[in-house]
Each structure stands twice: as C-alpha cells, then as structure tokens.
Amino acid sequence: MGTITSEIRAGGGLIWRPNKKGTVDVLLVHRPGYRDWTFPKGKQDDGEAIRMTARREVAEETNLYCRLGKLLGTIEYLTGGGSPKVVYMWEMAYSHGSFRPNSEVDKVQWVPANKVADLLTYDRDREFYQSLKQMWWVGKPWMQLIRHAEAGHRRTWTGDDRTRPLSALGRQQAMVLRERYADKGLDRIVSSPFVRCVQTVEPLSAATGIEIEKHPALAEGADPTATAELLQELSTGRSALSSHGDVITGVMDYLARRGLPLSEPFDTKKGSVWKLSVVHGEITKARYLPPPAI
Numbered sequence: 001m002g003t004i005t006s007e008i009r010a011g012g013g014l015i016w017r018p019n020k021k022g023t024v025d026v027l028l029v030h031r032p033g034y035r036d037w038t039f040p041k042g043k044q045d046d047g048e049a050i051r052m053t054a055r056r057e058v059a060e061e062t063n064l065y066c067r068l069g070k071l072l073g074t075i076e077y078l079t080g081g082g083s084p085k086v087v088y089m090w091e092m093a094y095s096h097g098s099f100r101p102n103s104e105v106d107k108v109q110w111v112p113a114n115k116v117a118d119l120l121t122y123d124r125d126r127e128f129y130q131s132l133k134q135m136w137w138v139g140k141p142w143m144q145l146i147r148h149a150e151a152g153h154r155r156t157w158t159g160d161d162r163t164r165p166l167s168a169l170g171r172q173q174a175m176v177l178r179e180r181y182a183d184k185g186l187d188r189i190v191s192s193p194f195v196r197c198v199q200t201v202e203p204l205s206a207a208t209g210i211e212i213e214k215h216p217a218l219a220e221g222a223d224p225t226a227t228a229e230l231l232q233e234l235s236t237g238r239s240a241l242s243s244h245g246d247v248i249t250g251v252m253d254y255l256a257r258r259g260l261p262l263s264e265p266f267d268t269k270k271g272s273v274w275k276l277s278v279v280h281g282e283i284t285k286a287r288y289l290p291p292p293a294i
Contacts (some may be wrong), residue, residue: 007085010041010044010057011052011055011090012058013089013091014039025066025111027062030108032123040062043224046238050054051071054092055083055089060102064181065096065097068182069139071140089128102190113137141236142238148194149166149291150201151170161197164194164196165199166199170196173271174203174250176294177271187212190242191213191218192214192242196233197244220244222247227250252266274289275290
C-alpha cells in the first residue's frame with residue numbers, strides 16, 4: 001500500500017496599494033532560496049487559524065502591515081516531496097511599514113496590477129491571478145448593522161448599564177459573527193461605546209486587524225439623524241457596526257420614511273444583523289439576518 005501524504009496548508013496575500021494612475025500596484029517577493037518571484041505566503045502553525053497564518057507570514061516576510069480583506073481563493077499544487085499543498089490567498093490592503101530583507105525574502109517589487117502575471121515565476125500563481133475578477137481589490141459597498149449579542153437583563157445588572165458585558169451565549173454569538181464576516185473585506189468596524197456592543201465585534205476586530213472605532217451615533221438613545229449621517233459617511237466601503245435595538249429601530253424607520261423598502265418583517269433580536277446594500281452612495285436594500293444559531 002502506498003503512503004498517505006498529509007495535506008500542507010499555507011496562507012498568503014495579494015498586497016495592494018493605490019498608485020498615481022488611478023489603479024493599484026501589487027507586491028511580489030523574491031526568494032533567494034528558490035530564485036523566484038511570487039506572492040508572500042507560508043505554512044500554517046499547529047492550532048493556528050488560516051487567516052492568522054496569512055497575516056503572520058506576510059508580516060514576517062515583508063515587514064508590511066496590511067488590512068486583511070476577502071478570501072480570494074486557493075493555489076493548489078504538489079511540493080517537491082510529493083505532498084499536496086493548499087495556499088489560501090487573501091486580499092490585503094497595505095497599511096504601513098517598510099520592507100526589510102531577511103533570510104526568506106531578499107527583495108520586493110511593487111508591480112502594476114495588469115503587469116503582475118508577466119513577472120510571476122510559476123504557472124500556478126499566474127493561473128490563479130488571471131482567474132480573479134477585474135478590480136479584485138474593490139468590494140461592492142455594504143454595511144452590516146449588528147445589534148449587540150446577548151448580554152443578560154438590564155434589571156439584574158447592578159452596575160452602570162454602559163458596562164454590562166456579554167453573557168456566555170453572547171460571547172458565542174460574537175464568535176459566530178466573526179466567522180461570518182471576517183473574510184468579507186471589511187474596511188471599518190464601528191461600535192457604540194457601551195461594553196456589550198464593543199465586545200460583540202472584538203473577535204471580528206482581532207480576526208481582521210481592524211481597530212474598533214467607538215462612535216456616539218451608535219450609542220443607546222442616539223438621534224436617528226446622527227446615525228443616518230454616520231451610515232452615509234461609511235457608504236463608500238464595507239463596514240460592520242455594533243449598536244442597540246432602539247438605535248437600529250430608529251435609523252431603519254428614518255430610512256424607510258425616506259424611501260428604503262423593507263420587504264421583510266422588521267426585527268432587531270440580539271445578535272441579529274441588518275445588511276444594507278449601497279449603490280452610488282445610496283442605501284438601496286435592507287435584508288434582515290436572524291441571530292446566529294448556537
């Protein structure tokens with residue numbers, strides 16, 4: 001009988017930054033040990049989430065810090081030893097940092113997006129890159145308006161209600177929300193300053209590397225007009241917002257009175273989400289997603 005060879009899993013990224021021509025440049029790395037030009041990537045450590053592998057390996061090989069975006073797909077091949085290898089590739093927007101040569105990568109090159117395939121050494125990398133949609137670095141704008149996860153009852157909490165934390169169930173819901181949205185190419189995470197709202201998106205923040213912004217327009221009792229103005233500010237990208245039942249009810253009613261169709265029964269259960277679709281800066285559709293099943 002032949003030997004069963006276990007699959008090797010790895011994570012990496014297509015790092016991009018805007019250029020002066022109105023498109024983007026993509027980072028390629030040169031590995032002196034292989035004499036190749038490829039994308040930064042590396043093997044998964046035991047017990048490590050694959051998206052965290054991608055973030056870690058990119059930082060180790062390039063010394064660049066990037067915002068983890070959407071999962072673009074996989075590159076699959078056999079290693080020199082005959083083991084199957086699957087590399088999960090994420091879109092990553094460059095944030096900060098400067099390249100430093102190291103034992104794995106001695107130089108990098110920022111390449112215009114339409115020239116990347118010409119410089120890649122391997123056919124497998126080239127085929128993967130050419131399979132991506134044009135402007136793969138741009139995601140359709142939307143917002144996920146999340147009501148904070150379960151946090152017990154107000155009447156049984158003896159402290160300042162702003163400090164009331166998530167319950168055990170709420171923490172589980174927050175982890176499911178992380179899995180639901182971590183690979184969707186988020187730009188920003190914004191929350192009510194209340195502890196239960198911040199805790200709802202903390203796992204998502206940890207998974208994506210996006211810092212939580214605390215905003216009064218999402219706090220309990222906020223004026224719907226102020227909340228709507230915040231949504232307008234966020235309408236050009238992809239955002240997750242964590243707020244309260246009264247705030248979500250108020251802003252959705254505000255939007256409905258200004259023409260947003262709500263074809264589904266309205267609800268704001270704890271841990272639920274209203275997905276707001278955006279076209280040309282205008283919220284055009286709202287879809288209700290019930291709380292994650294635990």
